[in-house]
Structures are given as C-alpha cells and as structure tokens.
Amino acid sequence: MKIAAPLSSATEVxxxxxxxxxxxxxxVRTPEWEEHFGGQVWMNRRSPQGANLGSWEDIQQVVxxxxxxxxxxxxxxxxxxxSQAGMDYLIKLAEKLISELEIDGLIVSDLNFxxxxxxxxxxxxxxxxxxxxxxNSRAVDFYQSLGIKRIILPRxxxxxxxxxIVTQSDSPMEFEVFAVNxxxxxxxxxxxxxxxxxxxxxxxxxxxxVHRCDGDPIxxxxxxxxxxxLREYLWYQNNCGxxxxxxxxxxxxxxxxxxxxxxxxGVTTVKIVGREASFYRKMRSLQVVKxxxxxVKAGGAGEEIExxxxxxxxxxxxxxxxYMCYFKDR
Amino acid sequence: MELAFHxxxxxxxxxxxxxxxxxxxxxxxxxxxxxxxxxxxxxxxxRLYIGDEFCIHRLPDPAEFDTxxxxxxxxxxxxxFLTPPLTDDGIDRCGPLFDILKGMDxxxxxxxxxWGVLLFLKKKYPSFQLSVGRxxxxxxxxxxxxxxxxxxxxxxxxxxxxxxxxxxxxEFPEKMRQLNITRVERDxxxxxxxxxxxxxxxxxxxxxxxxxxxxxxVCWMSSFHTVAGKKFSISNGxxxxxxxxxxxxxHAKTDLQLIQTGNTIFxxxxxxxxxxxxxxxxxxxxxxxxxxxxx
Numbered sequence: 001m002k003i004a005a006p007l008s009s010a011t012e013v014x015x016x017x018x019x020x021x022x023x024x025x026x027x028v029r030t031p032e033w034e035e036h037f038g039g040q041v042w043m044n045r046r047s048p049q050g051a052n053l054g055s056w057e058d059i060q061q062v063v064x065x066x067x068x069x070x071x072x073x074x075x076x077x078x079x080x081x082x083s084q085a086g087m088d089y090l091i092k093l094a095e096k097l098i099s100e101l102e103i104d105g106l107i108v109s110d111l112n113f114x115x116x117x118x119x120x121x122x123x124x125x126x127x128x129x130x131x132x133x134x135x136n137s138r139a140v141d142f143y144q145s146l147g148i149k150r151i152i153l154p155r156x157x158x159x160x161x162x163x164x165i166v167t168q169s170d171s172p173m174e175f176e177v178f179a180v181n182x183x184x185x186x187x188x189x190x191x192x193x194x195x196x197x198x199x200x201x202x203x204x205x206x207x208x209x210v211h212r213c214d215g216d217p218i219x220x221x222x223x224x225x226x227x228x229x230l231r232e233y234l235w236y237q238n239n240c241g242x243x244x245x246x247x248x249x250x251x252x253x254x255x256x257x258x259x260x261x262x263x264x265x266g267v268t269t270v271k272i273v274g275r276e277a278s279f280y281r282k283m284r285s286l287q288v289v290k291x292x293x294x295x296v297k298a299g300g301a302g303e304e305i306e307x308x309x310x311x312x313x314x315x316x317x318x319x320x321x322x323y324m325c326y327f328k329d330r
Numbered sequence: 331m332e333l334a335f336h337x338x339x340x341x342x343x344x345x346x347x348x349x350x351x352x353x354x355x356x357x358x359x360x361x362x363x364x365x366x367x368x369x370x371x372x373x374x375x376x377r378l379y380i381g382d383e384f385c386i387h388r389l390p391d392p393a394e395f396d397t398x399x400x401x402x403x404x405x406x407x408x409x410x411f412l413t414p415p416l417t418d419d420g421i422d423r424c425g426p427l428f429d430i431l432k433g434m435d436x437x438x439x440x441x442x443x444x445w446g447v448l449l450f451l452k453k454k455y456p457s458f459q460l461s462v463g464r465x466x467x468x469x470x471x472x473x474x475x476x477x478x479x480x481x482x483x484x485x486x487x488x489x490x491x492x493x494x495x496x497x498x499x500x501e502f503p504e505k506m507r508q509l510n511i512t513r514v515e516r517d518x519x520x521x522x523x524x525x526x527x528x529x530x531x532x533x534x535x536x537x538x539x540x541x542x543x544x545x546x547x548v549c550w551m552s553s554f555h556t557v558a559g560k561k562f563s564i565s566n567g568x569x570x571x572x573x574x575x576x577x578x579x580x581h582a583k584t585d586l587q588l589i590q591t592g593n594t595i596f597x598x599x600x601x602x603x604x605x606x607x608x609x610x611x612x613x614x615x616x617x618x619x620x621x622x623x624x625x
Contacts, residue, residue, distance in 0.1 A: 080468040115501045138445075138450045156564055201472065322563070
C-alpha cells in the first residue's frame with residue numbers, strides 16, 4: 001500500500017518526500033478561471049487561495065521535485081459539476097498540465113467531464129474522486145468502462161462494504177481509502193452545496209424547529225439537546241477543533257486501526273486528507289500514517305496493527321467516544 | 331402533462347386525489363388557485379411512485395411493497411419504484427422487491443440513483459424500464475447564495491452554472507442512449523430559471539414542490555433516540571423517526587424555506603417557480619411527481 005499526501009505549496013514537497021509520501025496530490029488555481037467564474041465557483045472541491053497551487057512555476061517545481069524521486073503527482077479537477085464553458089476550459093488546462101508539466105494523473109468527479117476526458121484519450125491516469133460516491137462493486141465496472149484506473153472510496157462506508165467493493169472486483173482497478181483528517185456529515189457526492197459560501201453547509205448554525213410531528217410530541221428542548229450532540233460530533237469530524245496531541249500528532253477522524261485489513265483486502269493507497277492544512281499538520285499527519293504503514297509493511301496481523309495504531313493515539317478518550325472513526329461496522 | 335404521486339403507504343392514495351388541498355397547506359389557497367392544471371390528467375395518467383431515493387431504511391419491506399403494487403394494479407395506475415444509492419449488501423436486500431416488481435405490467439419503471447445499481451438491473455432484470463434519478467444530477471443548490479438577484483450580478487459563465495446541471499450537458503444524452511435510458515428524474519435549481527431543458531429523446535420527470543439540497547448516510551433523525559457516542563453512525567439501525575417528524579431550518583443567510591426529512595434537506599419552490607413549472611409541463615409533456623405527501 002502507498003501513501004497519498006496532499007500539498008498546496010511547492011515548499012511542502014521536500015518535507016512530504018522526506019517523511020515517506022509515495023504519491024502527491026494537489027489542486028491548481030488559474031487567473032482565467034477566477035476571471036470567468038469569480039470566487040463563488042471553485043475549480044475543484046477546495047478553496048482556491050487556501051488549498052491550491054497558484055502559479056505555473058509552482059506546479060512545474062512540484063512535478064520536477066517529485067519526479068526526481070520517481071513520485072507521481074495527481075491533480076484534482078473534482079468539482080461535482082462543471083458547466084459546458086467550465087469543461088471547455090478545463091480540457092485545455094488538462095492537456096497543458098499533461099503535455100507541458102507531465103503530471104501523472106487527474107482526479108475527477110463530474111460524469112460529463114470524465115466522459116470528455118476519456119474521449120480525448122490523454123496520456124494520463126484518471127482517478128475517480130470520492131465525490132463520485134462509488135459505493136458498490138457494480139459501480140466499479142461502470143467507471144472502469146469510462147477509463148478510470150483508480151477509485152477513491154467515499155467516507156460514508158462501513159468496513160464490510162469497503163471489503164466487498166475491493167475484494168469483489170475482478171478488474172485491475174486500484175482503490176484508495178481515506179486515512180486521516182476532515183470528516184464530512186453529508187455524503188459529499190450527493191451534497192449540492194459549496195464550501196465557498198462561508199464554509200461547510202453542515203457547520204452553518206441553523207436554527208432548527210419542528211415542521212411536522214405525527215407521533216409523540218417532540219420539544220424544541222429535545223431538538224436543542226440533540227443538536228448540541230451533533231455539534232460535538234462535528235467537532236470530532238472537524239479534526240477535534242484542528243487540535244494536536246501533546247506529542248504533536250494530529251487529532252481527528254482516521255482509519256489507522258484498519259490499515260492491516262486494507263492491505264489484506266487489496267487496497268492500493270491510503271489518502272491523507274487536507275490540501276488546505278498547515279505545513280505542520282501535513283507533516284504530522286504523514287508521520288502518523290507512515291508509522292502505521294511501516295507496521296503494515298512489516299507484515300503485522302490486522303489486530304496488531306489496530307493495537308499499534310491505538311497506541312499512537314495519546315487521546316484514547318477521543319477514540320472511545322465513538323466519533324473519531326471514518327469507517328465502522330459496530 | 332402526466333401527473334404522479336409519491337406515496338409511502340396505501341392510505342395516502344386518498345390524499346393524492348386532493349392535490350390543490352395539499353398544495354394550499356404549503357402555499358396558501360390564493361397561490362394555488364393561480365396554478366394551471368390540465369383537465370386531461372385523468373386516472374390513466376396518475377402514476378404512483380413508491381420507494382425512496384435517499385435512504386434504504388425508508389424502503390418498504392416485501393409485504394408492504396407487495397401491498398403497494400397491488401394497490402397500483404387495483405387502481406390501474408402505472409408504478410415507479412424509487413431506489414436509493416445502494417451498497418453491495420443493499421442491492422442484495424432489494425432483490426425480493428425487484429422480484430415482486432418483475433410481475434408488474436410493462437409500464438412499470440425503476441428509478442436508479444447509482445450507476446452500479448443501473449448495471450446490476452440491466453443485467454439481472456433486463457425487462458425493467460429504468461430512469462436515472464436526481465442524485466446523479468449534480469448542480470448548484472446551496473441555499474446560502476441568498477437570492478436569485480445576487481446570481482444575476484455574476485458573470486455569464488456563473489449564471490450558466492446556476493442554470494444547468496449534469497443532465498443538461500451535451501455529452502449526457504448520448505451516454506443515456508448507449509445505456510438504453512429514455513427518462514431522467516430531476517428537480518428545479520433554486521437559482522436557475524424554472525424551465526426544464528429537453529434533450530434529444532430523453533423524457534423528464536420533475537419533482538415538486540420540493541427540490542433536494544443535500545443528503546448522506548449519516549442521519550440526524552435516525553440518531554435522535556440513540557445514546558451519545560453511538561449517534562451519527564451509518565452502522566446503527568433505524569427506528570424510522572423520519573416517518574413522523576420533519577424539521578424546519580432557518581438562517582439569516584437564506585430566504586428559501588428548508589425542510590429536513592430523515593437524512594435529506596429539501597427546499598420549497600417559490601410559488602412563481604411552481605407556476606412556471608406547471609405551465610411548462612403542459613406544453614412540453616413533462617411528468618410532474620408530487621412529493622408533498624412524503625416530505
């Protein structure tokens with residue numbers, strides 16, 4: 001299994017390679033896109049300023065540094081939907097990224113954009129973003145027929161469901177699974193909102209009241225209590241308030257305990273989330289993932305990996321609370 | 331125009347006979363009086379939708395499903411079965427429902443909201459007529475954009491984005507032709523024009539009076555009676571609290587009326603959008619699917 005690490009600046013590349021990233025992924029922003037679409041329509045899922053490389057030279061530098069170490073660079077063009085004008089522009093951008101900068105892969109979500117890319121037969125690997133919400137093994141065949149080489153599985157899956165998708169696939173499809181950071185309350189592939197309008201929709205402070213109640217009455221006090229618990233859950237999903245353990249390792253949702261199973265099932269890559277995270281958080285996230293990955297590569301059994309991963313968590317009470325895991329069966 | 335009603339249980343079939351009464355509760359009598367309903371939507375065209383697009387826990391069990399199928403048969407109404415995105419296990423669990431549906435007449439349809447489910451049904455049940463559901467139709471629906479006036483101040487490219495969705499792209503109808511799909515399901519975009527674009531041979535079903543904004547397998551409502559630490563998990567069972575309760579969501583950032591039912595948040599169409607949709611349905615032979623009984 002490989003580790004895919006995020007970056008948003010060329011200055012992060014050496015650190016990521018030094019600490020064991022096997023692949024890099026990034027997004028780009030361009031003045032042409034911003035001129036045409038403004039700040040409310042993002043080219044990919046993350047903020048143009050906070051999570052994306054902003055100059056051609058930066059991208060070139062990232063690719064050069066990575067390729068020198070034979071590390072692949074994948075670029076996200078994974079907004080859930082592009083208009084016709086958006087796709088026209090992005091096809092040209094993709095051609096340029098591939099022919100001039102020699103990026104290795106594109107991470108995409110929009111079905112029409114994927115079909116157009118496939119039609120162009122560009123010399124690049126196409127990866128399916130988690131935003132495409134591939135949640136069963138039959139969908140793997142559908143996306144393979146469109147030229148997808150790797151599927152990034154979404155967060156809202158149980159362990160048994162990941163196993164089913166990965167092990168039932170007869171195709172040579174690669175599978176990537178979330179490793180650490182940034183949960184999501186809704187299924188991002190079916191969420192038609194944007195973080196561009198003041199942050200995630202689920203973190204907006206909605207005033208909630210009863211619209212219809214046909215059974216036992218439900219009071220606004222009960223709703224408020226449940227909503228307080230939701231806020232606590234979202235705090236965990238939001239990297240425990242973007243906090244760190246005392247030893248510097250990052251708090252937040254993860255699947256570290258299950259790496260041994262992922263290896264045994266045939267998962268290709270684990271993904272560190274957070275292109276917009278700080279240099280420090282990226283580094284510490286990679287260190288914790290690499291530590292567990294080393295145990296996986298040493299051949300430890302699934303239960304041993306789980307124990308080891310738990311031992312790295314200096315905040316076991318967070319794990320015990322029940323809101324830290326991406327994937328669970330119980 | 332063809333009119334259809336989405337039902338959860340057989341008792342709701344009576345309510346489906348009083349569409350204006352149902353709409354009046356949401357919009358007020360005055361707004362509903364202005365709607366132009368064709369005289370020609372007779373019994374023959376009153377199709378029933380059953381099942382659910384958003385959550386496997388809201389699908390009927392085989393006995394309930396059979397009852398709904400028999401109801402449609404008894405009333406000589408065509409039937410459409412809505413399916414949500416399904417995992418491998420979910421597809422297996424729906425097997426008995428698909429088997430029951432196999433015995434229904436050829437007007438029967440299945441709406442798929444998952445490309446894997448589509449491939450599965452094409453292979454295992456090749457006689458089914460399939461329609462592609464609105465969860466596979468992506469577009470811009472964030473209610474925090476405030477209002478459509480704000481959208482008008484944006485660039486032409488951005489306006490195009492607010493007005494179009496996956497099903498409107500030129501690539502899409504050709505892919506549907508290859509898959510032998512002739513119908514798609516959709517709703518209105520909150521910041522776009524109310525007109526539905528028609529593409530090639532593809533027919534459209536448009537849901538009203540609600541569009542959906544967001545959904546997911548983690549459910550606020552199914553967690554309502556669960557103990558702390560076990561809430562907001564997709565591996566818990568479901569007590570179907572959503573059958574009895576729905577919520578309103580308010581915020582200064584939006585002037586849309588937002589309603590949460592189960593795991594999904596919907597918005598109510600503005601009266602002017604609904605009126606324009608009803609008018610267009612008549613001239614362009616759209617199917618309108620009333621979902622006011624289930625949200």
